[in-house]
Amino acid sequence: EIVLTQSPGTLSLSPGERATLSCRASQSVSSSYLAWYQQKPGQAPRLLIYGASSRATGIPDRFSGSGSGTDFTLTISRLEPEDFAVYYCQQYGSSPPGLTFGGGTKVEIK
Amino acid sequence: QVQLQESGPGLVKPSQTMSLTCTVSGGSISSGGYYWSWIRQHPGKGLEWIGYIYYSGSTYYNPSLKSRVTISVDTSKNQFSLKLSSVTAADTAVYYCARFDGFVDYWGQGTLVTVSS
Numbered sequence: 688e689i690v691l692t693q694s695p696g697t698l699s700l701s702p703g704e705r706a707t708l709s710c711r712a713s714q715s716v717s718s719s720y721l722a723w724y725q726q727k728p729g730q731a732p733r734l735l736i737y738g739a740s741s742r743a744t745g746i747p748d749r750f751s752g753s754g755s756g757t758d759f760t761l762t763i764s765r766l767e768p769e770d771f772a773v774y775y776c777q778q779y780g781s782s783p784p785g786l787t788f789g790g791g792t793k794v795e796i797k
Numbered sequence: 798q799v800q801l802q803e804s805g806p807g808l809v810k811p812s813q814t815m816s817l818t819c820t821v822s823g824g825s826i827s828s829g830g831y832y833w834s835w836i837r838q839h840p841g842k843g844l845e846w847i848g849y850i851y852y853s854g855s856t857y858y859n860p861s862l863k864s865r866v867t868i869s870v871d872t873s874k875n876q877f878s879l880k881l882s883s884v885t886a887a888d889t890a891v892y893y894c895a896r897f898d899g900f901v902d903y904w905g906q907g908t909l910v911t912v913s914s
Contacts, residue, residue, distance in 0.1 A: 720900070784857045788846065
């Protein structure tokens with residue numbers, strides 16, 4: 688079973704700053720099946736990035752994803768007030784089939 | 798625009814079987830190409846995949862829950878369902894239904910299920 692470890696657990700930043708979130712896998716993950724989600728309180732998660740680096744429909748270009756193998760990164764170039772939320776990475780494995788989520792990174796206002 | 802909506806009891810007694818249904822609109826489950834999934838989130842915690850089903854009925858479950866989970870599909874109603882048996886307080890969570898194909902692109906709003914006597 689692949690384990691995804693996200694760091695840091697909490698990121699305290701100010702609006703306008705750059706946020707860099709890490710997702711590390713316990714073994715190599717196909718980039719095609721690495722995704723990032725944003726979740727705000729009381730809401731379902733929202734897909735931000737799929738295939739490690741492709742933005743989902745309607746996602747602003749300040750959000751970008753990168754990485755391969757076991758190390759993946761979500762970058763928010765300039766934080767907007769609406770970006771303060773919890774972010775999860777997720778991978779899909781075909782053998783055995785299943786989804787795994789990271790533990791999440793909370794981006795909070797400093 | 799695909800929409801998913803969970804329905805079912807919000808309160809279940811310990812040791813009972815909880816049942817939830819997800820109704821899909823704006824797209825047909827039987828058109829294929831996607832898996833239909835259940836994901837839960839314990840209060841204040843992260844996301845846990847429960848399992849998913851294909852329109853043909855093929856299922857895949859999280860090994861940690863496999864012995865208690867059944868996911869089924871009713872293509873005539875464009876619905877899929879979750880049954881979780883022998884529930885305990887540890888199963889109290891928000892349950893989401895979702896459309897999945899390597900990543901989840903559509904989520905239901907989520908429904909809180911509380912296990913309590």
